[in-house]
Amino acid sequence: MNPLHDTIVSLSTALAIQAVSIIRLSGDRALEITEQLLKKPLNNQDHRLTYGFVHEDEQIVDEVIVLVMKAPRSYTREDVVELQCHGGIYVTQKILSLVLGLGARLANNGEFTQRAVMNGRIDVSQAEAINDLVNADSEQSAQLAIQGLKGSIKQLIEPLKEELLAIIAHIEVNIDYPEYDLEEMTRKTLYPLCKAFEQKLMTLLEEAKSGITMRNGVKTAIVGKPNVGKSSLLNALLNEDKAIVTEIAGTTRDVVEGFIRLKNVSLHLLDTAGIRESEDRIERLGIDKTYQMIEQAELVLFLVDAGLGMDLEEEELLKKIDPAKLMLIYNKKDLESKPDRLEISAMHRDIQSLVDAINERYEVHQFVFKRPVLSTQRTVGLAMQALNAMRQALLSIEYENEIDLINIDLREAYQALHAIGSLDDVSIQDEIFSRFCLGK
Ligand SMILES: Nc1nc2c(ncn2[C@@H]2O[C@H](COP(=O)(O)OP(=O)(O)OP(=O)(O)O)[C@@H](O)[C@H]2O)c(=O)[nH]1
Ligand SMILES: [Mg+2]
Structure with a gap:
C-alpha cells in the first residue's frame, strides 16, 4: 500500500x-x-x-x-x-x-x-508555522507563527511569483511565438523590471531579518567604563547573580550572556569588559571583545556612573557608537540623581525606568507581527536563492547575453519562490517534517 x-x-x-x-x-x-x-x-x-x-x-x-x-x-x-x-x-x-x-x-x-x-489543506509554509506555534515560547514567536498559519506567507509570495511569471511568460512568448504581435522584451526593457524585483526581494529579506531578531532576541551589549555597574545591571535584568560583581575595576573580562523577555521584545544580553587603557593583557583582550560586541549588537546600553558623571573619555567613546542603536543610562542614581536623564540603580535592582524605555523603543517594532514575514531558515534561504538568481540575471543583462540565457536565471528565481509554499521538490519533505514532534 x-x-x-x-x-x-x-x-x-x-x-x-x-x-x-x-x-x-x-x-x-x-x-x-x-x-x-x-x-x-x-x-x-x-x-x-x-x-x-x-x-x-x-x-x-x-x-x-x-x-x-x-x-x-x-x-x-x-x-x-x-x-x-x-x-x-x-x-x-x-x-x-x-x-x-x-x-x-x-x-x-x-x-x-x-x-x-x-491533501492540500495547508501549504508547506503553514505547516512550518504550525510547528513554530507548537514550539513558540513567547508572545512574539507565537504571533509570528500565527501569521504564517493564517497563510500570510503565501499572500506575501504569491504576488511576487505572479509578477515574475508575467515577465518570464512575456520572454517565452517572444521566443516561441515570434509571429505573435507582442512587443519584444529587450535587455533594455528587462533591466529595470529585474532591478525593481531585486529591491522587493531585498525588502522581503530585511523584514524577515527583523522578524527573526524579534524571535531570537535583540542582541544587546551592556558597555561602559569599568565599575559603572554593567554586571550589576545584567544581574538585575536577569534577576539572578549570573556575573561576578566587585568594587574592583576590571572585574569582567569575558562576555557574559543572558536572555530575557520583556513585554514588547526579547533581549539577548551581553555583559562586557569595562573599557579603559589597560596594561593587563587579559583585560585588553576582553576590551577588544567589547568593541566587537558594540559592532555586532543591535542595541547598546551605555552605562555611566551617576555619582561621577560623564567624563571626556566617555564622551569620546559615545561618539564611536552608532546613535541609532544607543541608549544612554546613568547607573547608581542612589548616589546622585538629576532630572531629564534615564537613571537606574542596578545594585538596588531599581531598573523599571530602563525596562519601560526599552519596551517603548520596541513598541513600533510590533509591526513585524502585524505583517507576515518569512520566519524559518528554509524560507529565508529560498528567498536568498531567488535574490541571487535575480542578481545573476542582472549581471547577465549587463554582459549582453541572449535573452533566453537571461531567462534561465529568472526561471531559477521563480523556482526558489515557488518552493517556499510548495512540496514539488519531494526530497525536502522529510527534512521539513522530521522537525515536528510526534503526533503532530
Ligand atoms: N551605589 C551603587 N553602587 C552600585 C550600583 N550598581 C553597582 N554598584 C557597585 O559598583 C561596583 C561595580 O559593579 P559591577 O557591576 O561589577 O560593575 P562593572 O561595570 O561590571 O565593572 P567591570 O566588570 O569591572 O567593568 C560594585 O561594587 C557594585 O556593587 C548602584 O546602583 N549603586
Ligand atoms: Mg562587570
Missing part, C-alpha cells in the same frame, strides 16, 4: 501519568479500526463526541470519549478519530498497541501535518 494512504496512529499527548491521553488515528481505516476497538458502529457520528468502551476480546480495557472527524473536514483531510482515554501510561500504551494490532501504523514525526499538506 502507498505509505501515504495507510492508516496512521500516534499519541497526541505525552506518555505520562495525566488526566487524559489522546490517541489520534488518520486514514481510510481509522473509523473501521475504532469500531472494532469499541465494538460499536460510528458511521453516523461525524463531528460528534461518542462515549464507549475499548475492548480487548471480551475484556474492557478503558472507558473513552471518541471524536470522529470524517474526511475532508479534518486536520489531515482524511478520516480522523481521536480517542480520549484515561491518562495512565499502561492504559494508553495498551490501547495504542491494540490499534496497531488492528492494522494501523505508528506515525512518523509530523506525518499528520504532512498529510494535511499532501
Whole structure:
C-alpha cells in the first residue's frame, strides 16, 4: 500500500501519568479500526463526541470519549478519530498497541501535518508555522507563527511569483511565438523590471531579518567604563547573580550572556569588559571583545556612573557608537540623581525606568507581527536563492547575453519562490517534517 494512504496512529499527548491521553488515528481505516476497538458502529457520528468502551476480546480495557472527524473536514483531510482515554501510561500504551494490532501504523514525526499538506489543506509554509506555534515560547514567536498559519506567507509570495511569471511568460512568448504581435522584451526593457524585483526581494529579506531578531532576541551589549555597574545591571535584568560583581575595576573580562523577555521584545544580553587603557593583557583582550560586541549588537546600553558623571573619555567613546542603536543610562542614581536623564540603580535592582524605555523603543517594532514575514531558515534561504538568481540575471543583462540565457536565471528565481509554499521538490519533505514532534 502507498505509505501515504495507510492508516496512521500516534499519541497526541505525552506518555505520562495525566488526566487524559489522546490517541489520534488518520486514514481510510481509522473509523473501521475504532469500531472494532469499541465494538460499536460510528458511521453516523461525524463531528460528534461518542462515549464507549475499548475492548480487548471480551475484556474492557478503558472507558473513552471518541471524536470522529470524517474526511475532508479534518486536520489531515482524511478520516480522523481521536480517542480520549484515561491518562495512565499502561492504559494508553495498551490501547495504542491494540490499534496497531488492528492494522494501523505508528506515525512518523509530523506525518499528520504532512498529510494535511499532501491533501492540500495547508501549504508547506503553514505547516512550518504550525510547528513554530507548537514550539513558540513567547508572545512574539507565537504571533509570528500565527501569521504564517493564517497563510500570510503565501499572500506575501504569491504576488511576487505572479509578477515574475508575467515577465518570464512575456520572454517565452517572444521566443516561441515570434509571429505573435507582442512587443519584444529587450535587455533594455528587462533591466529595470529585474532591478525593481531585486529591491522587493531585498525588502522581503530585511523584514524577515527583523522578524527573526524579534524571535531570537535583540542582541544587546551592556558597555561602559569599568565599575559603572554593567554586571550589576545584567544581574538585575536577569534577576539572578549570573556575573561576578566587585568594587574592583576590571572585574569582567569575558562576555557574559543572558536572555530575557520583556513585554514588547526579547533581549539577548551581553555583559562586557569595562573599557579603559589597560596594561593587563587579559583585560585588553576582553576590551577588544567589547568593541566587537558594540559592532555586532543591535542595541547598546551605555552605562555611566551617576555619582561621577560623564567624563571626556566617555564622551569620546559615545561618539564611536552608532546613535541609532544607543541608549544612554546613568547607573547608581542612589548616589546622585538629576532630572531629564534615564537613571537606574542596578545594585538596588531599581531598573523599571530602563525596562519601560526599552519596551517603548520596541513598541513600533510590533509591526513585524502585524505583517507576515518569512520566519524559518528554509524560507529565508529560498528567498536568498531567488535574490541571487535575480542578481545573476542582472549581471547577465549587463554582459549582453541572449535573452533566453537571461531567462534561465529568472526561471531559477521563480523556482526558489515557488518552493517556499510548495512540496514539488519531494526530497525536502522529510527534512521539513522530521522537525515536528510526534503526533503532530
Ligand atoms: N551605589 C551603587 N553602587 C552600585 C550600583 N550598581 C553597582 N554598584 C557597585 O559598583 C561596583 C561595580 O559593579 P559591577 O557591576 O561589577 O560593575 P562593572 O561595570 O561590571 O565593572 P567591570 O566588570 O569591572 O567593568 C560594585 O561594587 C557594585 O556593587 C548602584 O546602583 N549603586
Ligand atoms: Mg562587570
